[in-house]
Amino acid sequence: MKRKKVAAVIGTVAAIAACAAGIFLYKVKFEKKRQDVLEEYMGYIEKGRYDKMYALLDEASRNTVSAEDFVVRNKKIYEGIEADNIRLDVSEKQEKSQPISYKVTMDTVAGEISYDNDALFEKESGKWRIKWNDSMIFPNLKAADKVSVVSIEAKRGEIYDRNGALLAGQGTVANVGLVPGKMAVQPQEELEAMAALLGTTASSISDKLDASWVKDDSFVPVKKMTNSALETPAGEEEASLKDKLLELPGVMISDAESRVYPYGDCTSHLLGYVQEINAEELEELKGKGYDEQSILGKSGLEKLYEDRLKAQKGYKISIVDAEGNEKEALASVSAKDGENITLTIDGHLQQSVYEQYKNDKSSSIVMNPKTGEVLAMVSTPTFNSMDFVLGMSQEKWDSLNNDEDKPLFNRTRESWVPGSSFKPVIGAVGLTTGTLSADENLGASGLSWQKDESWGDYQITTLHEYGEEAVLRNALIYSDNIYFAKAALKIGADTLTEQLKKLGFGEDIPFEIGMSKSQYTNEDHISSEIQLADSGYGQGQILVNPLHLACIYSAFVNEGNMIKPYLEIKDARGPEYWKAGVFSKEAAAVIQEDLTEVIADENGTGRGAYTEGADLAGKTGTAEIKASQDDENGTELGWFAVFNTDGDKKSSFLMLNMVEDVKDRGGSGYVVDLDKGLLDEMLTKE
Structure with missing residues (x-):
């Protein structure tokens, strides 16, 4: 019995010993090491949990600095330098009796900061705690020191025209304000008068005067x-x-300094505007050099070229003493001005086109058809970029959005019904594919025609009769819808579809600014004879972007090759074809010769642009926009494309204009009359 008791006691002692050993092993295994505490401490910085960092300090440190002061100091420093991606490197084998040596590397607004440091620990209630002082932030930082972040301003890149004239850049504006001490004794009446003159409210001005900093x-x-x-x-x-x-x-x-646009309204759709960055954009662009004071391109070329135009501020992070003297430079990055960009645009020509069309809803493209340089790109009506830069009232914003003429709508980027301006394209397709002969007489049909009774009541109409010789040249001179409807039927839907695809229909236009695609049908094919016939004179479901149509016309001066348009002047940049061989060389020559007669012939629809001594070719177009053939309340688009046939790579030009709502205003003749003055300017320009 005694042996059993002894054995039991021994067993109990062994069990207790084993349990104690287990507890000891558990503590050894799961107790946080000094390195673990340091890693936890540093990990809280990016999370902004400065309160959690404070909780890891030993009692002596907490008696030295209050939780509030600790949180405020660390927050100001780490968030002020925009500390991010903090990496901690601690060597594995370090003596417990010695401070832990470690290395910290972090990304900041001024670039990377890296430093070596030591951390002292105290064990309290079985847990390691950090013996903290300001050198935990940076080794040479003392309690009285501050961390200084100095920003170095940079200049946003500027945009110039082909002649070196400023289109968008730094300038000055008027800053209207008040000096409170010089105002009337009872200022309410004055505030109301000022508000009425500035288009704002007296209360908003009063709020500015009530700001805490105002003296x-x-x-x-x-x-x-x-x-x-x-x-x-x-x-x-x-x-x-x-x-x-x-x-x-x-x-x-x-x-006051500001981004300015010296050419005003005429370049607003093209250039767009800048504004101060908002919180959502700042978050989206985090890490790309923007801050709360940054300006950002919001539309047009300002937005398109933002990555190149943006100014990159410089920054310097330093430790400074209580008197503001620099003790140590921690990191710095140089300021970098934005890139300047030079466009093919001629600012004077851009202004001239705008002045001619500013009272219309229009789209205008002027380009050099032999080089692809876009010389002017104007959409009217428009807005003023400075209204966005300087800030506009709600009333002004509402007026822009509610204006039925849509001044914010950039018409140059859209696709439109081309009407008769499309007829040279059909003619060139027919000649190139051999489905049409220039001298073939398709037969006079009066002012209305249909293929046969299968068309029901549907008739194709035209405006002019010109005798019995319905050949290509006469059809272009008189803009005969019936001739080109017959031509489209001869070409056939499959061939026409194939050729339009070769011309870039359904493709993105290779241009810096995104343009809508041109189309030949709303579906995937031309579905009927009537649709095919209507396509022949630019109706049906044909929609063409103005820049695309200008590129197609360039083939008439480039032996059948379509030029690739471009907007930015770069070193060693030369002419490039977007589409080579879209028309045969012979077809292009025939169409060019016939289009000279559209202007030179006394009966030509483009006769209003005739200029003695000038070699011009062109084509008018009036496109009907209506719900049905019987609709009498529809509107009309007026087109005119014109180019010189004797120009070299320096002097060649092609201008294409489209105006909405020309019904009862002369149709395409209205556009021709407006272009006459512009043609005189371009023809006399050296």
């Missing part, structure tokens, strides 16, 4: 404006807006 001698900005807007008289024989504002006590006008 009696402060200049309080109210609104930035272009100098031209400020100098414009409010009405006939009235004082300028500037004079009226300066009559109010306390008003002051100073200069």
